[in-house]
Structures are given as structure tokens and as C-alpha cells.
Amino acid sequence: MSMYVFWxxxxxxxxxxxxxxxxxxxxxxxxxxxxxxxxxxxxPITLFxxxxxxxxxxxxxxxxxxxxxxxxxxxxxxxxxxxxxTRSLTITVIIGMLSVAILRVIGLF
Numbered sequence: 001m002s003m004y005v006f007w008x009x010x011x012x013x014x015x016x017x018x019x020x021x022x023x024x025x026x027x028x029x030x031x032x033x034x035x036x037x038x039x040x041x042x043x044p045i046t047l048f049x050x051x052x053x054x055x056x057x058x059x060x061x062x063x064x065x066x067x068x069x070x071x072x073x074x075x076x077x078x079x080x081x082x083x084x085x086t087r088s089l090t091i092t093v094i095i096g097m098l099s100v101a102i103l104r105v106i107g108l109f
Contacts, residue, residue: 048089055069056068056069056073056076057069071103072100074099074103074108075096075099075100075103076096076099078099079099082095083095
């Protein structure tokens with residue numbers, strides 16, 4: 001491996017690390033108001049929703065507009081039921097992955 005490639009990988013990794021850690025370090029030293037803390041509680045659910053919606057809607061090559069990804073909707077049904085029943089993100093993600101895996105084994109993916 002050349003030194004150019006090494007330094008490129010090293011600096012990209014360092015930049016990524018700094019971007020992810022710096023906000024946590026800055027916020028941990030500050031006193032946040034109740035409104036800000038309440039707003040921050042909504043961030044995980046909005047990120048999760050964005051990921052789910054991104055998987056459900058797809059754009060096909062050469063076609064104008066978007067269509068529903070019915071394979072992911074099939075996987076979403078048991079995942080959503082488990083999410084509402086357990087209220088556990090870990091179990092929900094595991095059930096979602098299992099649902100996709102089972103649908104792939106069956107041949108629907």
C-alpha cells in the first residue's frame with residue numbers, strides 16, 4: 001500500500017471520527033433547556049422513520065416517479081406488529097432482518 005493511500009484512509013477515518021464525536025463532547029459540557037431535551041427525544045424515531053420510508057419507496061430506472069416496494073412492505077408487516085407489541089428497537093430490528101431473510105429464502109425478494 002502506498003503512503004498516499006494510507007494517509008487518505010487515515011485522514012478520512014479521523015475526519016469521520018471527529019464529525020461523530022465532537023457534538024457529543026460539546027453537548028456533554030453544556031446545560032440544555034427542557035425544550036431542547038424534549039426535542040432531542042424525537043430524533044431516533046425520525047431517523048428510524050426515514051430509513052423505513054426510504055426502503056418502502058423506490059424509483060425504477062427509466063420510469064418517472066416512485067413506486068412502492070411490495071417486498072419490503074411484506075417484511076414490514078410482522079416487524080411493525082412486533083414493534084408495537086414489544087416497544088423494543090433491538091427486537092424490532094432483529095424481526096425485520098429475519099422477515100427479509102425468510103422472504104429471500106422463499107424467493108419473494
